[in-house]
Amino acid sequence: MINRSVWTVFGTTLRIGTVLEEKKENGWVFLRVSWKDDGNFIHDKERVAKLRNISNHYSDWYRIDKINLFDKKQMLNTISKL
Numbered sequence: 001m002i003n004r005s006v007w008t009v010f011g012t013t014l015r016i017g018t019v020l021e022e023k024k025e026n027g028w029v030f031l032r033v034s035w036k037d038d039g040n041f042i043h044d045k046e047r048v049a050k051l052r053n054i055s056n057h058y059s060d061w062y063r064i065d066k067i068n069l070f071d072k073k074q075m076l077n078t079i080s081k082l
Contacts (some may be wrong), residue, residue, distance in 0.1 A: 015035050
């Protein structure tokens with residue numbers, strides 16, 4: 001899974017990134033992702049932490065069933081048809 005392209009949705013924001021690490025825990029695969037142009041998520045994460053007076057509300061690890069894999073070339077080809 002390392003270096004695979006992935007996406008997920010946060011609210012109404014499409015998050016796109018590359019898998020950095022993979023681990024197994026309690027029978028599940030978890031991925032750590034390098035998200036690209038992720039300003040909306042970062043802003044919300046900081047806002048939630050400030051409002052709740054906590055240091056970090058979100059984990060850097062995502063269970064594999066919350067992440068979607070995609071092929072970059074195929075995705076760009078499809079988008080170019082718009």
